[in-house]
Amino acid sequence: MAGDAAEWIGSVFLFIQTDAHQLNLPHLYKDSLQQLNVYRALQLTLKEATEDAHKAEILKVLSTDKQLIMHIKFSSEKICVQFLRSYSSGRVRQSLLNHLRMTFPVPHAAVQTQLRAGGEQLDSLLGEEQQCIKCISNQKPDHLKDEHIVQLEQSLRNLNLGNEQAISTRTLCSITEGRNDLSQEVTLAFQDQQFVDRLLSREDHQKFAKLVGRYWKIVGRTLSKTCRALRDPAIDNLAYEFEHEGLYEQAYQMLLKFIQSEGKKATLSRLIDALIENELRSLAEDLLALNNNEEK
Structure with missing residues (x-):
């Protein structure tokens, strides 16, 4: 059915795993002093993979013992295609690795990723772009952006505006310690x-x-x-x-x-x-x- 492009919605889960000995990403994300740095790397990676950051957004980040899991929402089929092509070419993984290396002193770190939509593991379907898009489109998000993600994004906006004091290390330490x-x-x-x-x-x-x-x-x-x-x-x-x-x-x-x-x-x-x-x-x-x- 041909619908208005603005009505197109889908979502995907991006699983991210690093060598715990080189860069323990889940541990860093759980550390309130480093969490914003990790999230900034995730957000910048997503922005670089798409042309319109407003039509590709992080809804939630889950942290397990070994992986970070990003729940990404797309509100444009075009943007979804751009992300898939960037992911298929390896640019998403390389972009994330670059941003992590800029923040953390880990020159030999490696990143492994996996893309899932519902029960489908999309890495094996990347050659069938339309099938991937269909799988992503079938996964309509059932929740709004997590409140904690909203807070992290506001903190990043404050940094970009030069308001470093809004999330100073001293303030973060006072909360976590x-x-x-x-x-x-x-x-x-x-x-x-x-x-x-x-x-x-x-x-x-x-x-x-x-x-x-x-x-x-x-x-x-x-x-x-x-x-x-x-x-x-x-x-x-x-x-x-x-x-x-x-x-x-x-x-x-x-x-x-x-x-x-x-x-x-x-x-x-x-x-x-x-x-x-x-x-x-x-x-x-x-x-x-x-x-x-x-x-x-």
């Missing part, structure tokens, strides 16, 4: 004691993921009452996406989404309140260092 940007007078009460409230630290993050176990979902649903990024169906999506990685990774990704979306509002008190509401006081005690069985 738990340096307290809140007033020292802000406290939280627990077991008849007062504790200084602060931003969640990396240690908090890892300890929560390790100890919460199967209760991560109910904690996430409690946090979702005041965190838009965790509202339905976000929790179920995380459970599905990281099912094979286990409970630690599911819990880690849930709290990461909370931290990234809430920024300076991702405080220890909010997590402690969620734990108390779900009768997980022992974990609250661990986070507040009231127990002596600290992880070594």
Whole structure:
């Protein structure tokens, strides 16, 4: 059926894998200090593969133990064809490698890619362009651009405008390392004691993921009452996406989404309140260092 070109929509998943010993891309993407650099390389690669960046956009980036997975939406068949031809020629892979090498000191790094649309592995179909386009067209995205991707893109726009202070290393460190940007007078009460409230630290993050176990979902649903990024169906999506990685990774990704979306509002008190509401006081005690069985 011949329709308006502007109505053409399709999507594809680009799987990216690097040699972990040379360049551990999933690890870098999970590191909030490096995440923006990795995303910038992904975004620039996509722009170079197409003429119109507005008609090819990254909806989401998933990180597994070994791969990054980009969900790319096309809103033009012409742009989709341009991307396929760029991918088929190897320019997409080479462009990504170039951008990564410009950011990270890894002269011998290599990148492997795979393209999928639904159940079809498109690398073996690249010689049949129309079949690839049909597969991509059949995959209509069922979700909007991930909120975290929107935030990363805004950060990149701020950089391009010369507003480096908007995402300075100091600010990023304060979020990931738990340096307290809140007033020292802000406290939280627990077991008849007062504790200084602060931003969640990396240690908090890892300890929560390790100890919460199967209760991560109910904690996430409690946090979702005041965190838009965790509202339905976000929790179920995380459970599905990281099912094979286990409970630690599911819990880690849930709290990461909370931290990234809430920024300076991702405080220890909010997590402690969620734990108390779900009768997980022992974990609250661990986070507040009231127990002596600290992880070594």
